Amino acid sequence: MTTPFIEFDAVSFAYAERQVLRNVSFRIDVGHFAAIMGGSGSGKTTLLRLMTGQLHPDQGRVLIHGKDLRQFSRAEQHDLRRKMGVLFQFGALFTDSNVFDNVAFPLREHSSLPESIIRDLVTLKLNAVGLRGIEQLMPSELSGGMSRRVALARTIALDPQLMLFDEPFTGLDPISLGVIALLVARITKALQATSVMVTHDIHQSLNIVDQVIFLADGEVIFSGTPDEIRRTDSPWVHQFVHGEPDGPVQFRYPTESTLEQQLMTAKP
Numbered sequence: 001m002t003t004p005f006i007e008f009d010a011v012s013f014a015y016a017e018r019q020v021l022r023n024v025s026f027r028i029d030v031g032h033f034a035a036i037m038g039g040s041g042s043g044k045t046t047l048l049r050l051m052t053g054q055l056h057p058d059q060g061r062v063l064i065h066g067k068d069l070r071q072f073s074r075a076e077q078h079d080l081r082r083k084m085g086v087l088f089q090f091g092a093l094f095t096d097s098n099v100f101d102n103v104a105f106p107l108r109e110h111s112s113l114p115e116s117i118i119r120d121l122v123t124l125k126l127n128a129v130g131l132r133g134i135e136q137l138m139p140s141e142l143s144g145g146m147s148r149r150v151a152l153a154r155t156i157a158l159d160p161q162l163m164l165f166d167e168p169f170t171g172l173d174p175i176s177l178g179v180i181a182l183l184v185a186r187i188t189k190a191l192q193a194t195s196v197m198v199t200h201d202i203h204q205s206l207n208i209v210d211q212v213i214f215l216a217d218g219e220v221i222f223s224g225t226p227d228e229i230r231r232t233d234s235p236w237v238h239q240f241v242h243g244e245p246d247g248p249v250q251f252r253y254p255t256e257s258t259l260e261q262q263l264m265t266a267k268p
């Protein structure tokens with residue numbers, strides 16, 4: 001029997017009037033790598049923020065190791081944050097610090113390790129992303145793909161048990177994208193971390209993840225393994241996998257009025 005690391009139990013969430021998630025339930029087991037997919041604005045980033053405890057559900061529960069995140073003491077929250085590695089879309093590095101100091105940052109912030117150990121750990125992490133030797137370069141001297149890899153090295157500095165990636169492939173050329181995808185997959189397996197990745201890149205994801213959770217209109221419309229995704233006849237999933245502009249997922253932001261009505265009211 002596998003143990004869930006993260007469990008969403010009938011979670012609903014709204015930003016003021018805007019209902020974003022409705023009755024969302026799924027589980028991600030320890031050591032598994034899950035991708036969250038869905039159209040623009042479907043609530044993927046919101047889901048990540050609920051996992052980190054930055055946001056709390058209006059209804060339902062987010063459980064980490066079986067415990068409701070709301071029930072976490074301050075010490076438990078701090079401990080969870082320490083065990084969590086988060087890599088956002090453009091993996092912003094500190095522009096005034098060189099590569100070494102960027103990767104060393106979480107180690108200095110969250111541990112009391114001596115500098116000699118920190119130096120070795122930074123070397124190992126840069127080696128893991130294929131960039132040992134660039135310690136003294138400044139972020140402005142790196143390509144986009146290299147910056148992303150340095151950010152990945154910083155994310156794994158503390159050997160996180162939980163890794164959250166928000167669109168780690170955005171804006172990369174196909175080769176850099178392939179490299180990052182491979183690194184993310186390899187590193188999560190090597191660390192035996194539980195990982196969650198928000199991404200639009202279905203084809204890369206199906207090769208590297210254990211589970212895909214599809215969101216549409218704030219609801220989970222499908223959750224399964226890459227094989228199950230390839231076999232499903234769900235029209236939502238089909239539209240996504242084949243990148244079709246027409247289908248159950250609409251690309252327009254939902255509004256009350258038609259275009260004609262809006263243009264009429266805008267006239268003097």
Ligand SMILES: Nc1ncnc2c1ncn2[C@@H]1O[C@H](COP(=O)(O)OP(=O)(O)OP(=O)(O)O)[C@@H](O)[C@H]1O
Binds near residue numbers: 020039040
């Ligand atoms: N801080 C906020 N306040 C109000 N509304 C917000 C806020 N953040 C997001 N939203 C709205 O919530 C909805 C879901 O946003 P979210 O960022 O979770 O979507 P997403 O699936 O990650 O989108 P994308 O793929 O375009 O990044 C969107 O309609 C967005 O406009």
